[in-house]
Amino acid sequence: MGAALRRIQLGNALVAFGNGFTVPFLFVYVARVRELGDGTAGAVLAVFAAAALVVLPFTGRVIDRRGPMPVAYAGSAFASLGALGFGLSTAAPSVVASSALMGAGIAVLQPALATMIVSCSTAATRSRAFATQFFLNNLGLGVGGLIGGLLVDERQPSSFTLLFVVEAAMFIVLPMVLATVRLPQGGGVDMRELADDGAVAQPRDGWRVLLRDKPMVLLCVLGFVLFFTCYGQFESGLSAYAVEVTRISTSTLGIALAANTAVIVLAQFVVLRLVERHRRSRVVALVGVIWTVAWLAAGASGLVHGAQAVATALLISTYALFGLGETMLSPTLAPLVADLAPARLVGQYNSAFALVKQMALAVGPAVGGLLAAGGAYGTYIVMLVVCSLGISVLALWLGGRLTPVQDRPYRSVVVAARSARELSEGGGGVREAAEGSRAASVG
Template identity: 30%
Template sequence: MSLTLTQRLGLPSMRGQGALVVATLIDALGTGLYLPFSLLYFQRVAGLALPVIGGGLSLATALILPIIPFMGVLVDRFGAKPMVVVAQVLQALGFLGYLFVHSLVVLGVSALLVMAGARLFYVSFGVLIAQIASPDERDRWYGLSGATQNLGIGMGGLVAGFIVAWGGTIGYQTLIVANVLSFGLAALLLLWRTAPSPVRPARSADSSQGSRAVLANRPFLVLVACNVLFTLTLSLLSTGLPLYITETLNLSTVTLGILSAFGAGLLIGTQTLVMRLLEPYRRTRSLALASLLRALGYALLALALLLPHVLLVPYLFGVVALNTLASLITAPTVIALAAASSPAHLQGRYLAIYQFSWGIASALAPTLFTLLYALGPAWPWVALIGPTLIAGFVMVRLELYLPGQAVHVHPKEVARNEPAC
């Protein structure tokens, strides 16, 4: 009965890996404690001006991007699980440094450690999931990890508000200390309680090619290029939607908070179920569907300008639900497709290049949104409808060139019965 319920909810088999899920939750909880108050901490506690904070964090981001491919080499050489632990330690050290930030130099060095650890975590964690999950449960595992991270971040953000309100300056410092401890505890759990590290695939003759093997794989690079757009659309929503709702549509910050909580609740509560429902279908078709939903969501956001004010709130609940559904489909599916498209002995390198697309999109989103928004409040949404639809079409065409075991969630069942959609 319990197993049947687990399957119906879209949860993967977690035998021997429960501590991994707990470690992921603890990691995300610490991030959620810090993230909403990061700029306020540097401004109010560290005493830095906003231009200095922005410049230091942007410089750290720019310096980390070129070394992301090298992180894939480390994962392939030393294993995914040890590199996840190293990533946790780097982030713990970086946040510990934040307690002593009173100058741009200390901020830059600490931010470099934090961002290097974060990028290394996502590269190595993606490979670790690919190694511990059976091929037909990867989508469920990526969905579960995403839901767990969203739950932890949401819980952390909620608790952080009370801590800051109660403690003032000490409250801000408490958030940093709690984040340091969360990374340390997550690393200890991974070392002590998780199942033994998966046996790494033996190096083959072409493993010496390094990242050149990835760069020679054109279908995979097309997938990465499409993911730049997928990630850019998500970043634009998180960056621009609060401004659009409060300043353009003249709704209150309370309404914005309720809409954000609604979207987060959908992500947490339905992520694994959505992945189960999509399992009979090709991953490329699922991503095409998500692109169609995202384009429709953009069109509806632009049309919100024409609605009477009294209809905006229920209308936006529908728009948020639509965009959230697109996110539910895209995030786990695209990384599962990337992992299944990469040779096992080069998986670290492949997923490092995949993660590089996230860095590019995150760097582009704020500038792109502000430029388009300056042309008119509807332009950020209208301008992305066409590219989003094109990316969906490219995904359908790409399935002809990607490995069959990557396109299908259950490749063994494809020959027997595959839905036409």
């Protein structure tokens, strides 16, 4: 990676580290430590998600008009104020307001950082760049959560205040790191003109152009199903199923979550080497198959009676298989969004995809929680098995709408480089070789 990309990744890792200090303890902090009750704690989490849904539709246009840096600075400021507010709040209104600030700040940071990564990478390096970001996110969250768990004491509110101060400090460090980054002009983003009259898309046309882009719309539908099926269930339906049906303890549930993170941290770059040479659509389709097996394992864990060790192993395997699928998605989805985007609408496309993810993270826990509350666990497992199979179908459908460069960029870059070398060796001249290579890689 270049120096600019390394610094962006460092800032991203520090933010994830700060988030790890507080994310696992938000509900307990509001409901138990500040004694505001489960209802207020639920409202805090709902407002956190709602704030993201409010700001993301407008974030992309600002990024494309002003650049990702100002948006990242603003997001860091809001998130830092929200974290400090959490640590100092003792009443419900201030806690809810802090949740809105932090939710909005973190939400706009995601597409801003993604756009920076796009601008500092090329079609050949983008998959590895986003895989590194995902790896550092999970490593930071895991380490931060581990240290936070050692520092926190439910009987001492000041220990929770310390955690939020650390998180706020990481949001202050992020713009300091980003201030040293000089983003390249053009950023290696592939130009793709979508307007019928051949004019390059303007930022003000963002949503109109995106909604006319059938592959991107299909990718958004696919992304919603993906995030609904996996991340949308971690803190609601799947956790309830594990405790109520599989009958595991909350400490064992923590081990299952740790298994998910461990698979991501240990396997990310091994998996990257295997998937970056294959078609992106088929990689996502394989994720659907893997998650189908994961949900079947979860269902089986609730049917094994009298063999708790087997049931526990099946449930931990579910979380581990989810982690394996996540390592396959990290070098696939975000780079594909970037490759689909016109050069002047990269921020809009990244924000739209972040919005889709946030919607799935809002709908997923609601659906999972309702089914769990009604005890309809059989229906719950069947629904998610169908969703997982739907991922494979949607991915293959999307693959039929992608160009070879979009679906398999690694091979396209290799072929372009080989063609350039052969032209040069055959007397075609350096200039012709460079032009041929550039034309093939841009696609």
